[in-house]
Amino acid sequence: MGLKQDLFVVAQSFSVLNPYNIFNPDPNVISLDENVPTEVLSIDVCVKKLNKTKVSLDSMVQIAILDIIGDEDSISFAVSYDLLRNGIPITFINDLMDIATPGDGNIFRYTNFPNFPVIDNDPIFGMNNYALVCTRFQGPTFVFAGSRSLKATVITL
Numbered sequence: 001m002g003l004k005q006d007l008f009v010v011a012q013s014f015s016v017l018n019p020y021n022i023f024n025p026d027p028n029v030i031s032l033d034e035n036v037p038t039e040v041l042s043i044d045v046c047v048k049k050l051n052k053t054k055v056s057l058d059s060m061v062q063i064a065i066l067d068i069i070g071d072e073d074s075i076s077f078a079v080s081y082d083l084l085r086n087g088i089p090i091t092f093i094n095d096l097m098d099i100a101t102p103g104d105g106n107i108f109r110y111t112n113f114p115n116f117p118v119i120d121n122d123p124i125f126g127m128n129n130y131a132l133v134c135t136r137f138q139g140p141t142f143v144f145a146g147s148r149s150l151k152a153t154v155i156t157l
Contacts, residue, residue, distance in 0.1 A: 010043045011151040019064035019146030020109055030145040032063075032079065032136040041150040042131040050125040052157040059083060059132050060115035061148040065099075067140035074098050075110075077139025083118060084131045091118050111146075123154075 014028040030040055040061055047053050063079055076099075082092045099110050120130075132150050136143045 008154040009151065010045050010154075011149065012041055012043050013149035013151075014041075014147060016062065016146035019062065019111075019144045020066050022066065022142065026146075028146075029064075032134055032143045032145060034136050034138070037082070037133050037135045038145070039131050039133050040145045040148050042129055043150055043152055045123070045128045045130060045152045045154060047123045047125055047128060047154065049156055050123075053123055054155045054157070055120040055123045055128070055130075056153040056155060057083060057118045057120060057130060058115070058151045058153075059118075059149065060113060061132060061134060062146035063095075063112045063114065063134075064144040064146050065110040065112075065140055066142035066144070074100050075140060077143060078137040079114075079139075079143070080135045080137065081114060081116070082133040082135070083116075084129075084133060085120060086124065086129055087131075090120060091116070 016026050016028050019029050030038060032038055045055060065077060078096045080092055080094045082089050093116060095114055130152055134145055
């Protein structure tokens with residue numbers, strides 16, 4: 001058993017040089033408000049053969065944290081990453097981070113690049129919209145989605 005057709009790839013990405021510039025922000029930076037699900041990327045994928053078709057999904061999003069730290073020794077933040085097909089979650093990651101800080105009253109910056117590959121074993125025949133949604137549950141005021149990418153590879157066996 002092998003591939004009967006060539007792979008079909010759909011991708012969308014945004015590159016951000018400096019997600020921390022709040023005075024002259026890059027238009028591709030998305031602020032993540034607390035407890036507000038925010039779509040950071042989406043792609044449309046057409047499935048032409050229902051049986052024996054899989055969709056391999058690869059995603060990445062840069063989470064940038066900016067805060068003014070007093071004398072705290074650490075800062076915590078939590079972000080969930082949901083991958084949806086046609087508005088319905090197919091997988092998620094909850095990322096809770098505790099980060100040591102300098103505790104010197106200066107501006108503190110931190111960047112995280114969570115990513116995860118997923119296989120959608122049951123894509124729906126026709127058009128499928130895959131979306132990456134981020135939600136900040138706790139943390140400093142300034143949490144951003146910077147550079148990000150979502151790629152789907154349609155595989156027909």
